[in-house]
Amino acid sequence: MEEFDIAFYWQAADYIRGIIRETPDVAVVLGSAMGPFTNKIRNTVEIDYADIPNFPVSTVAFHAGKLVFGTLGTKKVLCMSGRFHAYEGYNAVLLSMPVRVFHLLGVKQTILTNAAGAVNLSYAPGDVMIISDHIKLSSQSPMIGPNIPAFGDRFFDVSDMYTASLRKTALNCAKHSPLRFHEGVYMYFAGPQFETPAEIRMARILGADAVGMSTVPEALTAAHCGMPVLGFSVITNMAAGIVKEATLSHEEVANTMAVVNERFSDYLEEVINAI
Ligand code: HPA
Numbered sequence: 001m002e003e004f005d006i007a008f009y010w011q012a013a014d015y016i017r018g019i020i021r022e023t024p025d026v027a028v029v030l031g032s033a034m035g036p037f038t039n040k041i042r043n044t045v046e047i048d049y050a051d052i053p054n055f056p057v058s059t060v061a062f063h064a065g066k067l068v069f070g071t072l073g074t075k076k077v078l079c080m081s082g083r084f085h086a087y088e089g090y091n092a093v094l095l096s097m098p099v100r101v102f103h104l105l106g107v108k109q110t111i112l113t114n115a116a117g118a119v120n121l122s123y124a125p126g127d128v129m130i131i132s133d134h135i136k137l138s139s140q141s142p143m144i145g146p147n148i149p150a151f152g153d154r155f156f157d158v159s160d161m162y163t164a165s166l167r168k169t170a171l172n173c174a175k176h177s178p179l180r181f182h183e184g185v186y187m188y189f190a191g192p193q194f195e196t197p198a199e200i201r202m203a204r205i206l207g208a209d210a211v212g213m214s215t216v217p218e219a220l221t222a223a224h225c226g227m228p229v230l231g232f233s234v235i236t237n238m239a240a241g242i243v244k245e246a247t248l249s250h251e252e253v254a255n256t257m258a259v260v261n262e263r264f265s266d267y268l269e270e271v272i273n274a275i
Helices: 006-020 035-040 092-104 164-174 197-206 216-224 250-274
Strands: 026-030 042-048 066-072 075-081 109-118 128-136 181-188 210-212 229-238
Touching: 006 042, 006 066, 006 092, 026 035, 026 092, 026 250, 035 075, 035 250, 066 250, 075 250, 092 216, 109 216, 109 250, 128 164, 128 216, 128 250, 164 181, 164 229, 164 250, 181 229, 210 229, 216 229, 229 250
Parallel strands: 026 075, 026 109, 109 229, 128 181, 181 210
Antiparallel strands: 042 066, 066 075, 109 210, 128 229
16 A cells, blocks of 8 residues: 555655755644634745645645745744544544655654643633643554554654653743643544543543644654654633533634634744744
């Protein structure tokens, strides 16, 4: 199968490199409704996912489906506006594609962002959680199938996957932001349904602070190829069953993001300059 051959990823990387013609310092994957962050990037070049060989296309509302490359402060940034999720029906291995392509392009560190529901009762919508670790009980790893040794070993360590030094910088930058920050554990549910109240109670017992449907496949891919990673969850809602009679919806997620987008984008810009 072609996704078990490194050429599959090189074809995408070569196409992108032919257009951007530079090595990005940092890659950023934007979560739901975080697209406006790309307005901060200067001298941009945009590439539609549909034009990149072998690249999946994103099918979710509030996810644009393009790469935006350009300058942010002193850094060259490659930004994914729109990401791929397991619930869209992609084979798990395809979820490794973006980070593997970043790696082949020479990207040295990746920032993953997402919208998430709060499990921790002391969190509130609009807060930001710096991801310290994750829990994934369900669904396949993107590293299933024949290993590609050029990316990493068959069995790989994930005990420091959310790189401690990057988290320290992220916490320092948080001092200058009007947003409220936490460090916590993200629990992955493949979706597309939101979780049940019982699943959220389980998540809390297991030590999760927030839940969401993304980021973990990309973080695992980064760990496999030895790339430092920093993850942020923007809390868009309290998770299922916490607020009585509340109904979860993608609109609620997008509405909260719309309120905090500007402040979160300012923060992200500071982090990118600092790392
Ligand atoms: N659950 C899962 N994913 C999410 C949520 C949630 O409550 N909010 C935003 N993304």
